[in-house]
Amino acid sequence: MTVRTTALIAGVIGVLLLAAGLIADAQRPPTEVSAVAELTTAVVVYEPEMIAFAEDSTIGVEGKGDLVAVTARPADADAWLAEHEAIQVTGLPEWEVLATAPYGVDAATSASPSPSASPSAEASAASSDEPSASASPDASASPEPEVDLLADTSEDHWRDQWDGTDRLEITASDVAEGETLVVMSRDGSALASTDVGFEREVNDGWITPLIWWGAVLTVIGLIALILRFIDLRPAQAKYEEWTAKRQRTGDVDAELGTRRARRAAGEHLPEASLDEPDEPASAPTPDTGATPATGSTPATPSSPTEPGSATTPDPDTDTHEEGRS
Amino acid sequence: MNRLIAASGVAVASALVLTGCVAEVPAPVTSAPPMTESAALLEAQSTRIVDATMKELAAADENQDAGLLTDRVGGDAVTIRKAQYTKATGDETPVALPADQQAVYASAADTWPRTLATVSAQASEDETPVIYLWVQDSIDADYQMRGWAHMIPGATVPAMPGTTTGSEQLSLDDDSLDPTAHAVLGDYLSLLREGPGAELNDAFVEDSYRDQLFTARDTLTDAAEEQDGEYMDTVESRTDSTYVMGTADGGALVFAPIAITSSFTVEDATVSIPKADEPLLDGELDDKVTHHYLDMIVMSIPGPDSDAKPAVVAADHNLIKVSGE
Numbered sequence: 079m080t081v082r083t084t085a086l087i088a089g090v091i092g093v094l095l096l097a098a099g100l101i102a103d104a105q106r107p108p109t110e111v112s113a114v115a116e117l118t119t120a121v122v123v124y125e126p127e128m129i130a131f132a133e134d135s136t137i138g139v140e141g142k143g144d145l146v147a148v149t150a151r152p153a154d155a156d157a158w159l160a161e162h163e164a165i166q167v168t169g170l171p172e173w174e175v176l177a178t179a180p181y182g183v184d185a186a187t188s189a190s191p192s193p194s195a196s197p198s199a200e201a202s203a204a205s206s207d208e209p210s211a212s213a214s215p216d217a218s219a220s221p222e223p224e225v226d227l228l229a230d231t232s233e234d235h236w237r238d239q240w241d242g243t244d245r246l247e248i249t250a251s252d253v254a255e256g257e258t259l260v261v262m263s264r265d266g267s268a269l270a271s272t273d274v275g276f277e278r279e280v281n282d283g284w285i286t287p288l289i290w291w292g293a294v295l296t297v298i299g300l301i302a303l304i305l306r307f308i309d310l311r312p313a314q315a316k317y318e319e320w321t322a323k324r325q326r327t328g329d330v331d332a333e334l335g336t337r338r339a340r341r342a343a344g345e346h347l348p349e350a351s352l353d354e355p356d357e358p359a360s361a362p363t364p365d366t367g368a369t370p371a372t373g374s375t376p377a378t379p380s381s382p383t384e385p386g387s388a389t390t391p392d393p394d395t396d397t398h399e400e401g402r403s
Numbered sequence: 404m405n406r407l408i409a410a411s412g413v414a415v416a417s418a419l420v421l422t423g424c425v426a427e428v429p430a431p432v433t434s435a436p437p438m439t440e441s442a443a444l445l446e447a448q449s450t451r452i453v454d455a456t457m458k459e460l461a462a463a464d465e466n467q468d469a470g471l472l473t474d475r476v477g478g479d480a481v482t483i484r485k486a487q488y489t490k491a492t493g494d495e496t497p498v499a500l501p502a503d504q505q506a507v508y509a510s511a512a513d514t515w516p517r518t519l520a521t522v523s524a525q526a527s528e529d530e531t532p533v534i535y536l537w538v539q540d541s542i543d544a545d546y547q548m549r550g551w552a553h554m555i556p557g558a559t560v561p562a563m564p565g566t567t568t569g570s571e572q573l574s575l576d577d578d579s580l581d582p583t584a585h586a587v588l589g590d591y592l593s594l595l596r597e598g599p600g601a602e603l604n605d606a607f608v609e610d611s612y613r614d615q616l617f618t619a620r621d622t623l624t625d626a627a628e629e630q631d632g633e634y635m636d637t638v639e640s641r642t643d644s645t646y647v648m649g650t651a652d653g654g655a656l657v658f659a660p661i662a663i664t665s666s667f668t669v670e671d672a673t674v675s676i677p678k679a680d681e682p683l684l685d686g687e688l689d690d691k692v693t694h695h696y697l698d699m700i701v702m703s704i705p706g707p708d709s710d711a712k713p714a715v716v717a718a719d720h721n722l723i724k725v726s727g728e
Contacts, residue, residue, distance in 0.1 A: 107425050126435035151438065153513035157542040169431045231543040234452055237445060256438030279426040 089299005096292030115176035121164035132250035141269040148236040155258035442569030457502040477547035511569030552717035571649030608714035632669035652706030688727040
């Protein structure tokens with residue numbers, strides 16, 4: 079396998095890695111996620127366990143008109159909620175979904191906490207969303223009594239209060255520990271939804287390196303592919319010619335007596351000895367085993383200027399000779 | 404086609420890998436964290452209640468109209484204040500009730516009725532602080548001020564739990580007190596009926612309230628005898644309106660309204676009453692006149708580890724009606 083083939087294979091792998099990395103980057107799950115539940119009642123409840131679960135998250139509630147959130151001791155909230163239809167948020171089954179249940183129903187005993195509203199609840203919500211259709215044609219009809227869910231009963235037991243219009247946000251950590259959070263629409267109309275923003279851990283640290291590695295390998299493969307279609311032999315010839323010309327120029331100018339001058343004269347220079355120091359005769363002997371057989375330098379005998387080395391027996395010589403013969 | 408399949412494979416693989424990159428949904432919090440302040444009312448809540456009460460009371464005082472005492476003042480307090488407005492003529496105003504409070508005692512109760520008590524600041528050197536009592540009958544009802552009593556000179560209110568825990572709401576027959584609040588109150592009423600010579604006189608700390616009652620009884624008895632008449636009074640408790648709050652040492656603070664009637668009868672003569680009491684006269688005066696009082700006493704029952712005696716720490720003697728025959 080040539081270098082070019084290897085580079086082409088690396089390029090194909092790079093393309094795959096790059097594609098996987100880019101797709102993964104595009105599909106990267108967000109760190110901040112909002113879990114949502116639809117609501118069909120005018121009151122939604124976050125009990126102390128759920129408030130503790132939310133920690134520093136932001137709790138949002140959407141509805142029409144004036145919204146108000148209040149906190150109370152669980153016993154007081156329970157007593158107030160006993161006379162009001164409410165939905166409580168019970169948990170987080172999935173990152174994007176809040177589980178809900180009718181308040182007062184033990185979440186553990188319910189079949190499966192689901193964020194979707196029951197059909198009957200949807201029907202009541204739809205009817206409450208259309209007050210104008212029936213009210214506007216008959217202006218002479220007796221006006222419905224104005225409802226204020228908060229003020230219709232005592233407010234003495236509520237501890238903290240937040241107000242908003244159409245959307246209300248409360249940081250869970252602003253609710254005192256152990257207290258129940260009750261959010262309601264003042265006019266008694268059904269709330270639309272509630273959400274809790276969570277920050278989750280996403281192990282996506284591998285995506286960026288994957289993209290970079292894919293890009294590098296793709297570039298390598300691309301270069302190999304381009305070189306496959308370009309004839310470089312003229313350029314190579316030019317280069318070799320230029321190199322040879324440069325070497326000749328250097329040899330002419332070499333100073334007499336120097337290594338360059340001797341090399342230019344065709345003299346073989348002694349090579350450094352790696353043999354034992356007590357065999358001085360073998361020091362200049364070239365290692366016949368390491369000398370390429372096809373090289374221009376004769377393997378044996380050594381140069382006549384070094385007769386000692388020619389007669390020095392080399393224990394490995396026979397083997398090498400046999401190997402070459 | 405193959406490219407499409409390959410691209411889809413990469414996309415699906417990336418999505419699967421990314422799905423595994425998201426952390427699991429955190430485990431739910433299964434137990435509610437304890438409340439830092441479990442009293443039924445925190446300082447801000449009790450301040451709102453007291454301020455609303457004093458505002459309503461001030462408006463009624465200004466107009467000398469008990470009809471304005473609707474939301475925050477109720478029960479015996481309205482009856483007493485109405486009588487005071489009736490007695491007040493010209494520039495005379497009923498006894499001022501201090502609006503500033505120096506101590507607030509909230510109940511820890513999860514049930515109803517529950518109470519709130521305060522000790523006012525001292526309005527002047529001539530007046531002792533006033534102990535107020537508020538009652539909330541249900542979750543839907545506002546706290547209402549139901550009674551008050553000026554402190555007995557030299558008396559001290561026992562230490563009460565703060566808002567961290569709140570005061571225990573006890574019943575009259577709660578056996579955590581030995582003897583029960585009902586028994587102690589019954590003994591005190593027996594003492595009031597029997598007079599200073601009763602054996603029970605030593606069972607209670609001396610107080611100016613019963614001293615004045617006994618003194619008035621002796622004076623009126625002597626006056627009636629001089630006219631060949633008769634003086635008789637009755638002392639009845641109103642247990643339905645009596646409330647008991649636990650103190651820090653395991654004792655109790657009992658808020659007890661007491662109905663007292665004193666009848667003065669003369670032979671062959673017509674009784675007369677002080678001019679100040681005439682606005683409260685119902686009927687014609689002849690040989691008998693009956694004064695109706697609605698008193699409020701606040702009694703301290705020491706804890707089980709204390710050697711102290713029960714003591715009346717605050718009491719007011721309120722004339723509400725004079726009836727003739």
